Amino acid sequence: MPSVKPIVSTRRFTRKTESLDDYWSVLQNGIDKIFDDRVAELSFEKLYTTVYGLVLSKNGPQLHDRLTEQLSTHFIEVRKSFDGITGADGLQHLNVVWKKQKIYLSQISDVFVYMDSVYSKRENKPDVVSLGSRLFLKEVVGHVSDMLKSTLVNEINEARKRGGEYAESGVIKDAISVLNTLELKDGMSSVFIMEFEPFLLESTEKYYKDLHSQLTQGDGTSHWKDFDTLLKLLKAEDLTCNNIFDDLDTISKFHNIAEKALVTDNIQEIARYNVAKIVNDDQKDVFSKLLAISSSQRDKNVIFNQLSQFIVKEVLSIEIDASAKKKSVAAVAWIQELIALRDKYYELGSNLSSEQAAGFKCINEAFGKASNQIKVFPEFLSLYFDNFLKFAPKEINSNARKCVHFFKLFKDKDAFEVIYRQQLSRRLLQQKSNVVREQELIFLLQEDVGTSYTSKLRGMLRDFHLSTNFMQKSGKTLCQTRDVSVNVLTHMFWPLQDSQMNKDVVIPDSFGEIKTGFENLYAKTHSGRLLDWNYHLSTVEIAYQFRHSYHELSMPMFSGVIFLLFKNHQSLTFDEIVQLTNLPSQEVRKNMITMSVAPKTRILQKDPPGKSISNSDSFSINHDFTAPQRKVKVLMVVLNNKPSAANDSTRSAVEKKLLNSRLAVINAAVTRIMKRDRKLYHSELQEKVIQSIPLFEMNSNLFKMSLEYLLDNEYLQRDFDNTTIYHYLP
Numbered sequence: 122m123p124s125v126k127p128i129v130s131t132r133r134f135t136r137k138t139e140s141l142d143d144y145w146s147v148l149q150n151g152i153d154k155i156f157d158d159r160v161a162e163l164s165f166e167k168l169y170t171t172v173y174g175l176v177l178s179k180n181g182p183q184l185h186d187r188l189t190e191q192l193s194t195h196f197i198e199v200r201k202s203f204d205g206i207t208g209a210d211g212l213q214h215l216n217v218v219w220k221k222q223k224i225y226l227s228q229i230s231d232v233f234v235y236m237d238s239v240y241s242k243r244e245n246k247p248d249v250v251s252l253g254s255r256l257f258l259k260e261v262v263g264h265v266s267d268m269l270k271s272t273l274v275n276e277i278n279e280a281r282k283r284g285g286e287y288a289e290s291g292v293i294k295d296a297i298s299v300l301n302t303l304e305l306k307d308g309m310s311s312v313f314i315m316e317f318e319p320f321l322l323e324s325t326e327k328y329y330k331d332l333h334s335q336l337t338q339g340d341g342t343s344h345w346k347d348f349d350t351l352l353k354l355l356k357a358e359d360l361t362c363n364n365i366f367d368d369l370d371t372i373s374k375f376h377n378i379a380e381k382a383l384v385t386d387n388i389q390e391i392a393r394y395n396v397a398k399i400v401n402d403d404q405k406d407v408f409s410k411l412l413a414i415s416s417s418q419r420d421k422n423v424i425f426n427q428l429s430q431f432i433v434k435e436v437l438s439i440e441i442d443a444s445a446k447k448k449s450v451a452a453v454a455w456i457q458e459l460i461a462l463r464d465k466y467y468e469l470g471s472n473l474s475s476e477q478a479a480g481f482k483c484i485n486e487a488f489g490k491a492s493n494q495i496k497v498f499p500e501f502l503s504l505y506f507d508n509f510l511k512f513a514p515k516e517i518n519s520n521a522r523k524c525v526h527f528f529k530l531f532k533d534k535d536a537f538e539v540i541y542r543q544q545l546s547r548r549l550l551q552q553k554s555n556v557v558r559e560q561e562l563i564f565l566l567q568e569d570v571g572t573s574y575t576s577k578l579r580g581m582l583r584d585f586h587l588s589t590n591f592m593q594k595s596g597k598t599l600c601q602t603r604d605v606s607v608n609v610l611t612h613m614f615w616p617l618q619d620s621q622m623n624k625d626v627v628i629p630d631s632f633g634e635i636k637t638g639f640e641n642l643y644a645k646t647h648s649g650r651l652l653d654w655n656y657h658l659s660t661v662e663i664a665y666q667f668r669h670s671y672h673e674l675s676m677p678m679f680s681g682v683i684f685l686l687f688k689n690h691q692s693l694t695f696d697e698i699v700q701l702t703n704l705p706s707q708e709v710r711k712n713m714i715t716m717s718v719a720p721k722t723r724i725l726q727k728d729p730p731g732k733s734i735s736n737s738d739s740f741s742i743n744h745d746f747t748a749p750q751r752k753v754k755v756l757m758v759v760l761n762n763k764p765s766a767a768n769d770s771t772r773s774a775v776e777k778k779l780l781n782s783r784l785a786v787i788n789a790a791v792t793r794i795m796k797r798d799r800k801l802y803h804s805e806l807q808e809k810v811i812q813s814i815p816l817f818e819m820n821s822n823l824f825k826m827s828l829e830y831l832l833d834n835e836y837l838q839r840d841f842d843n844t845t846i847y848h849y850l851p
Contacts, residue, residue, distance in 0.1 A: 181240030285360025
């Protein structure tokens with residue numbers, strides 16, 4: 122019904138002040154006609170003039186009270202129209218009734234516009250429309266609120282069951298819009314926000330808890346944990362809310378309640394079930410959907426933590442091939458399985474959105490955590506690099522780069538450096554590597570740990586490069602008839618072990634001439650340097666014509682020294698060889714087993730024959746020796762066929778060296794920190810030391826050993842009153 126604007130009269134209101142009763146009947150009759158849709162019978166000029174005169178004659182308060190009473194009576198009658206109406210019809214009736222009442226109130230407001238602008242504004246009274254809205258809320262909505270609440274709950278739940286696609290969604294939305302327009306007081310929130318929303322939120326929580334209970338008791342006991350089911354329910358909730366609410370804050374509240382009841386309250390079991398399903402079924406493209414079931418970072422962290430546990434478990438379950446004859450073979454196979462596992466989980470994380478990027482951090486941390494639990498990991502990683510570089514690759518391939526990534530994740534990098542340096546020295550001295558590739562790999566390693574970590578490795582490559590250049594320039598001057606290659610190694614870079622037998626051994630004159638010639642030649646260009654010869658790292662090639670074939674024998678230096686003794690002797694006993702070479706009996710025994718017992722390298726003949734060596738055994742050249750190839754490598758065999766004992770010895774030496782170097786690092790860190798802070802509690806000092814050491818994980822035992830050393834040597838002192846406090850002693 123169109124609103125009729127009042128005609129404002131220009132006539133002066135000349136009547137004397139008269140009572141409200143004389144004119145209220147006119148206004149009351151006009152209001153009744155508005156409510157009866159008989160606006161056409163009204164004279165708005167007369168009604169406006171009446172209100173104007175009453176307000177002007179100081180009857181504003183009485184007029185406002187009479188209007189309030191009239192509107193209340195009307196809305197009481199309106200309320201009766203709701204009797205017997207329930208369900209969606211009740212919501213629809215609310216929408217229709219309120220739509221009419223807004224028109225009525227607008228028309229009445231046109232009549233009382235002078236009262237609103239003069240009296241109501243001055244006295245801070247509600248205008249006609251606001252007054253009518255509050256009375257409608259009080260007399261109509263207030264009495265049918267229980268019916269409206271239960272209807273809204275039932276209709277919204279029905280919409281949820283239908284996936285948000287519900288025919289009555291428009292009716293529900295209009296009813297909520299009506300409730301949102303009805304304010305309790307000026308400037309206050311609407312009745313929907315204050316009363317209906319809390320009730321609906323509470324009922325929503327109950328709905329989803331009941332739904333969760335039904336799902337857990339259903340036939341498919343895991344159905345409630347399946348993220349597809351949860352996503353479907355949450356999407357239905359979002360669609361339902363978007364269809365009936367306009368306020369985004371309200372929509373968020375309902376979503377959070379559904380998410381909490383379905384997901385957050387059960388996130389541990391949901392994460393465990395779905396992560397296992399995704400990993401075991403190799404569903405790499407759905408992990409992002411699993412993360413989408415919750416907007417809470419806490420829930421996502423639970424999922425990430427569960428994924429981390431799966432990764433750690435799978436890494437730790439990779440078996441080491443105990444049947445492999447060489448540890449390098451087992452190490453390469455183990456690392457390749459680790460790379461395949463890494464590719465699997467990285468592919469799983471490749472579909473994550475930018476908001477879910479924490480997934481990659483979780484995957485990396487999990488691999489790092491697992492690596493730190495595997496004692497042989499530094500050795501196996503170094504062996505993989507060793508095997509890769511021995512084949513002189515043209516470039517650093519993707520697998521090698523992935524291993525560099527593993528290197529960045531685990532903590533005990535100092536252990537890796539010790540092992541890698543030993544293997545690098547063997548590759549360089551045996552010329553089994555491409556120096557350019559070695560440099561590239563070291564550069565990749567130092568990207569994470571800095572140049573100080575790789576300084577010794579780079580120093581080894583520099584020594585090798587300088588030695589090669591020196592021999593290219595001076596090699597022919599040193600010896601015209603033999604190919605000689607000498608590497609000058611800086612002691613602080615290379616993993617050299619001082620051995621007395623290097624100084625005591627008696628070498629042949631031909632070797633002595635080369636040694637003296639090189640020392641004189643080297644002294645001309647590098648004055649003031651002292652050279653120590655490490656024969657145990659040297660190899661020698663000897664050409665020999667046996668009875669049936671000619672061979673070039675490549676062997677360790679000490680084996681060559683022993684073999685050349687037979688140039689001047691037809692036969693020698695074990696004791697005579699020890700005496701002539703001045704080598705320890707154990708070293709001679711190892712070399713004699715290699716040359717007289719090992720089937721493929723039996724270049725000496727032992728008398729009497731046998732696998733054991735006694736001091737009275739006699740040895741001579743085995744002239745009947747033959748081999749398929751011209752070049753024969755005489756490889757040192759392990760004495761007593763106990764490789765594990767040798768490996769254990771090597772490992773214990775590495776561990777001892779690591780312990781000493783770590784204690785030195787901790788001692789330096791403690792001293793540096795205490796010199797700066799002067800006084801610290803035990804826990805504070807330990808925490809600061811841990812933060813200052815990036816290359817390994819310091820445990821409490823190491824820290825305790827360091828403190829005992831520093832206390833004994835009076836670098837630190839315990840407080841007399843509190844033994845947990847340390848003081849620096851300058």
